[in-house]
Amino acid sequence: MSQWFSTARFGMFVHWGHSAQQGLELSWPLVGGVFSLPFCSKIPVEQYHATAPQFNPQHYDPAAWAALAQQLGMQYVVLTAKHHDGFALFHTQESTFSIQHTPYEQDVVRQFVEAMRAAGLRVGLYFSLIDWHHPDYPAFTEADKPYRFGEYRHPTPEQWERFTQFMFAQVQELLTNYGPIDVLWFDGGWERTPEQWRVQELHALIRSLQPELLINDRLPGFGDFATPEQFIPPQPLEGDWETCMTINESWGHNTQDTQFKSPRQLIHTLCEVAGKGGNLLLNVSPMGDGALPPALLERLMTIADWMQGNQESIVGTSPGLASWQFYGPSTRRGQRLYLHLLMKPYDTITVRGLPIKQVQSVQVLATGKALEYSTRCAIVDSLLNPDPLGELTIQVPEAVLDPYVTVLAVDMG
Ligand code: GLC
Secondary structure: OOHHHHOOOEEEEEOOOHHHHHOOOOOHHHHOOOOOOOOOOOOOHHHHHOOHHHOOOOOOOHHHHHHHHHHOOOOEEEEEEEOOOOOEOOOOOOOOOEHHHOOOOOOHHHHHHHHHHHOOOEEEEEEEOOOOOOOOOOOOOHHHOOOOOOOOOOOOHHHHHHHHHHHHHHHHHHHHOOOOOOEEEEEOHHHOOHHHHOHHHHHHHHHHHOOOOEEEOOOOOOOOEEOOEOOOOOOOOOOOEEEEEOOOOOOOOOOOOOOOOOHHHHHHHHHHHHHOOOEEEEEEOOOOOOOOOHHHHHHHHHHHHHHHHHHHHOOOOEEOOOOOOOOOOEEEEOOEEEEEEOOOOEOEEEEEEEEHHHEEEEEEOOOOOEOOEEEEOOHHHHHHOOOOEEEEEEEOOHHHOOOOOEEEEEEEO
């Protein structure tokens, strides 16, 4: 498993397609919505696809996204190269349903990969196995509504043969035309069986082209990391994992959805994920012209401000204490422990089961302000044990509290 991913902690997901021009959730409106997306509209299939040939995102500026990701302390960025609606944001020899056949013409994926690489960010591509537009998939039609999980129109064997060849060829294009790709983020596996997707062969193809690349767990039967969606696992998961989450309740740019999470909620989520040893892949939804909506930018800038003083407690850290030791998430790096105060303390906070004689200092991470503390342990231990475990109680005056999350750094020697 790649080292970088295991402690990356923060990444940007970009859900984008031509339907952003209509201010619609990505893909799902065409099948009539889905229970998990409360603000997803239902529109005729034809109306959904109608904006594909007009796509012309004149304000698409992946270098600006890269700069934003860097300001946020993000380590990687994942773009929907192709979502369930089948529209490719890359140049493909396999079909005309792509960005190449729009007024924009340029290869959005290439521009994206180049900009992210230039900024030193890791690059991921999302690729939907489902293709609701390809005739051999077969394409989703009005007659297939309402969308029902488990009940899909099935192709003939000849159609499926053609479709899998097409799909394999597109994966091959993504993994040969853009240099090294760090993550291939599959989705949509639920509509067919692993045998139908030919997962073994697909996996072998990917590994032969890019042996270092990481694959998420949505290629059925495979996966270098787990992908909890829209929630934080109650217990840290075994192995690497990544929570993907939206800032409102939609993946694509959806003007119907104004249910935005607050910057504080988002920062708390990031701390909780880091404390459990996972990564947060936070989603952004560019508009049809390629710019990011002000409501997202505003929130991201607040997170960036917070990260400026506190990134050290998130990126590159390992999980800190056990949950019985402290009321909140914590992380560590070497001899430094970071406590994330997600609740406002009453005068003091206490950490239990620490080697108290090793405590050198406690400070507010963002300001460097030293805090007073005291320690205690069992009397016998304090006399006879050179390295006893005990309690560390830290004075936390109101005046040092951060409006989002206060992080304390405890240095052990
Ligand atoms: C779901 C949705 C999709 C979204 C993805 C992100 O599977 O189908 O719209 O891209 O989750 O995790």
